[in-house]
Every structure is written in structure tokens, then in C-alpha cells.
Amino acid sequence: MKKNSSTRNAVRRESASQPEQLLADIAFVQIEEMIITRKLPPGSMISESQLAAEMEMGRTPVREALQRLRQIGFVEMLPRRGTLVAGVDIRQQLELLEVRRPLEELVVRVAALRATPEERANLQRLAQQMVAAAERGDMEAWIRTGGEIHDAEVRATHNSMLITSMLPIHAQSRRFWYHHIMQNRAYVEGAQLHSNVLTAIAAGDGDRAAAAAHGLMQFIERFTRSALDTF
The missing domain is CATH 1.20.120.530 (GntR ligand-binding domain-like)
Incomplete structure (x- = not known):
């Protein structure tokens, strides 16, 4: 789902001042939305560093968000390959x-x-x-x-x-x-x-x-x- 630039910038400014756990919550919501709306389509590989850069936060909250998304079946963790967006059955x-x-x-x-x-x-x-x-x-x-x-x-x-x-x-x-x-x-x-x-x-x-x-x-x-x- 697209956000206008002012909204996205406001989220980023807010994110920069939040503690790590809240950043993980923000990352979870945003990545979940990307998967639901197919900005991250089924079968695609997820780059932690790319997502972290896009959301202007560190890799640790992104990694935690991906772990939570794995628990609800949105992504799969593949050894030596990375994180895969799960399909819809x-x-x-x-x-x-x-x-x-x-x-x-x-x-x-x-x-x-x-x-x-x-x-x-x-x-x-x-x-x-x-x-x-x-x-x-x-x-x-x-x-x-x-x-x-x-x-x-x-x-x-x-x-x-x-x-x-x-x-x-x-x-x-x-x-x-x-x-x-x-x-x-x-x-x-x-x-x-x-x-x-x-x-x-x-x-x-x-x-x-x-x-x-x-x-x-x-x-x-x-x-x-x-x-x-x-x-």
C-alpha cells in the first residue's frame, strides 16, 4: 500500500526516536502490509538490509519483525538462503x-x-x-x-x-x-x-x-x- 511522502517521512522521523521494541512493531506492521498488498509477492526473497534502509532503521528490529511474520506463516526462513515470502494456499x-x-x-x-x-x-x-x-x-x-x-x-x-x-x-x-x-x-x-x-x-x-x-x-x-x- 503506498503512502504519500509526507506521511512516510513522518513515520521515519517518529521511528528514529523510538526504542528498539517499538521499532520492531513498526517494522512488523509495514512489512506485513507489503506482503498482504504484494509489494513483496509470494516466492520473493526478502533482503533485511534493503528493508532496513527503506524504513530507515537498523537490521535488528527488521529481523525481529521477520521472526514474528514467520510465526504467522507469512515468511519462511531458509538455511543459507535467507527469508522467503510464503505462498497463499x-x-x-x-x-x-x-x-x-x-x-x-x-x-x-x-x-x-x-x-x-x-x-x-x-x-x-x-x-x-x-x-x-x-x-x-x-x-x-x-x-x-x-x-x-x-x-x-x-x-x-x-x-x-x-x-x-x-x-x-x-x-x-x-x-x-x-x-x-x-x-x-x-x-x-x-x-x-x-x-x-x-x-x-x-x-x-x-x-x-x-x-x-x-x-x-x-x-x-x-x-x-x-x-x-x-x-
């Missing part, structure tokens, strides 16, 4: 959905119960933001908002185990969607289904949130199978 997405479906319904039930007023307001804002991005046909904004929604939902559970478990599942899902969503033009329906979930969580209605999440997961499975049929 559509059949693996169906396996992922078997795991995601019950966890997703648990997430939204718990979030509906425990979310703070500020978190509920943010979820409502994100619902409107995703629908607006879909109506504009702005897929980069759609995918970016999807990531914010996933993060906001799981953090609203205030359950560290759920947050840790859902991180790699949601990351792989975003990567798959970015590649296939434009081919199916299903983003408007997807945005509305996400909005239904978020609205129910914000209202504190766990049963309605779970039912909406079930509908969303049915849509995602249908979408994934249609991509498999054309693969």
Missing part, C-alpha cells in the same frame, strides 16, 4: 476456517459482554468506515479497515489467549482477501456483514453478534470455495 484457507468459525463466535460474544464504552464507539465507527470504503470501491481502505476491525474485536474481549490465537488467523485471512476480493467483487456484501457483527457487539447483544458472525463466516466460506473453483 487456498485449500489451507478452508482448513483455517474450520478453526476460525467457533473462535469467531466466541470472540464476538465475549466482546459484546466486556467491551468498554470507548471500544463500542470505535467498533461503530469502524463499521461505518468499512461500508464507506466498499461503496467507494477503495479496496486498500477496505482491507486496512478489516485489519483494524479484527484487532478491535479481539482486544474488546480483554482475553489475552483469544488475542494471541486470533492474530495469525486474521492475518492470513486478510492476505487471502486482498488477492481475491477484486475478482469476486464481494466487498459490499462483506462490509455489510461485518457491520452487522460490529453493531451487535456495540449494542451488547451477544446472541445477535454470534448469529451475525455465523452469517459472516458462511459468506467467507462461500467466497473461499468460489476462489478455489476458479484456481
